[in-house]
Amino acid sequence: MCDNVDVKHNEVFDSVAGIEIENTRHALVENNYAHNNTAGILVFITPGLPIKTAYDIIVRNNFVVNNNTPNFGAPGSIVSKVPVGVGIVVMAADDVKIEGNIITGNQTAGIVITDLAFVTDVASDTESEPNPDNIQILDNLMFNNGADPVAEVKAAMLTKFKTTGPDILANVGSAQEPDNCILNAERYTSFGIGKWSKCDITTTADVKTYLLPADAAPREIETDADRVARLYKGICAGCHAYNLRMIGPPAMAIQAQYYDNPQGIADYLANPVKKRPDFPPMPSQGHLSEELRLKVAEYMLCLSPKKLEAVAATQGQVAKCEKPSN
Numbered sequence: 001m002c003d004n005v006d007v008k009h010n011e012v013f014d015s016v017a018g019i020e021i022e023n024t025r026h027a028l029v030e031n032n033y034a035h036n037n038t039a040g041i042l043v044f045i046t047p048g049l050p051i052k053t054a055y056d057i058i059v060r061n062n063f064v065v066n067n068n069t070p071n072f073g074a075p076g077s078i079v080s081k082v083p084v085g086v087g088i089v090v091m092a093a094d095d096v097k098i099e100g101n102i103i104t105g106n107q108t109a110g111i112v113i114t115d116l117a118f119v120t121d122v123a124s125d126t127e128s129e130p131n132p133d134n135i136q137i138l139d140n141l142m143f144n145n146g147a148d149p150v151a152e153v154k155a156a157m158l159t160k161f162k163t164t165g166p167d168i169l170a171n172v173g174s175a176q177e178p179d180n181c182i183l184n185a186e187r188y189t190s191f192g193i194g195k196w197s198k199c200d201i202t203t204t205a206d207v208k209t210y211l212l213p214a215d216a217a218p219r220e221i222e223t224d225a226d227r228v229a230r231l232y233k234g235i236c237a238g239c240h241a242y243n244l245r246m247i248g249p250p251a252m253a254i255q256a257q258y259y260d261n262p263q264g265i266a267d268y269l270a271n272p273v274k275k276r277p278d279f280p281p282m283p284s285q286g287h288l289s290e291e292l293r294l295k296v297a298e299y300m301l302c303l304s305p306k307k308l309e310a311v312a313a314t315q316g317q318v319a320k321c322e323k324p325s326n
């Protein structure tokens with residue numbers, strides 16, 4: 001849930017997701033070596049987070065190699081559904097440019113362009129637009145991808161009388177639309193890009209960085225409510241989505257448990273104890289003042305997909321919450 005980030009010169013391996021650009025805008029992912037993950041580089045929207053979009057992203061000059069590690073994500077978590085053997089996944093994100101990468105040895109496919117249904121079987125967030133729009137694949141080097149694709153991809157390929165996966169897979173209707181484009185499509189094996197147009201740019205070289213200039217104005221935090229909303233979105237929501245499991249339990253489940261007891265949450269934040277055997281421990285938030293802990297607890301109890309934005313927009317007191325209906 002970031003704006004203006006560069007992710008450069010990293011080596012990432014032995015993970016489920018090598019690099020994730022998630023609900024993030026204006027990101028440059030460059031000169032990284034992503035190997036031996038379940039999937040190398042993912043650009044996507046997770047539904048149920050306060051930031052609803054992912055767009056204006058460049059994935060450039062990376063090595064994306066042999067990402068065939070079996071998925072060991074916690075069962076039920078969103079990453080546990082990432083299919084093994086994909087180099088780059090673009091799911092639901094918009095305005096993504098992919099250029100100059102070396103993508104090889106990924107056993108399902110080199111690049112997958114898809115909508116949210118790819119990894120989320122949960123009811124998704126009506127405020128997140130689920131389709132990938134304006135994806136631009138410029139020149140990349142791709143070879144030896146798709147040697148042993150996952151069953152769904154194998155089934156799709158069989159409709160083309162093939163059993164191996166492609167360099168590029170656009171797997172659903174919307175991902176196959178001509179607002180997506182490619183250069184030199186004939187260089188790759190592909191599925192579903194027949195209607196794509198030809199890109200009218202050939203390089204992203206004019207973009208050197210997406211970081212804000214060093215003399216950018218500091219962010220103004222005007223009210224307590226604003227501070228609390230930023231605290232929740234910036235820290236808690238990274239682990240607690242609204243209605244699906246990420247690192248921590250969904251906020252919705254916590255609301256049911258604590259609906260009349262914000263103080264209980266405030267106390268837990270200062271001193272979290274291990275409760276759920278199938279979750280990691282929660283890191284202490286004891287650096288927050290007593291007052292902030294209580295306010296952020298109330299904020300969490302007030303969340304609902306719609307209310308979330310409304311509360312964030314409120315400049316006054318955080319609303320009192322009713323008991324959530326089941």
Ligand code: HEC
Pocket residue numbers: 232235236237238239240247248249254265268269273274275276277279280281282283285296297300
């Ligand atoms: C790095 C990830 C992470 C962050 C950041 C995080 N949590 Fe958690 N949270 C967890 C995990 C994991 C659990 C489950 C722990 C367990 O059950 O042992 C949890 C559990 C909880 C619970 C349940 C407590 C209970 O009694 O069952 C509450 C409430 C909670 N978090 C609130 C928050 C709030 C508010 C914030 C922000 C100030 C926050 N969390 C930040 C990961 C996180």
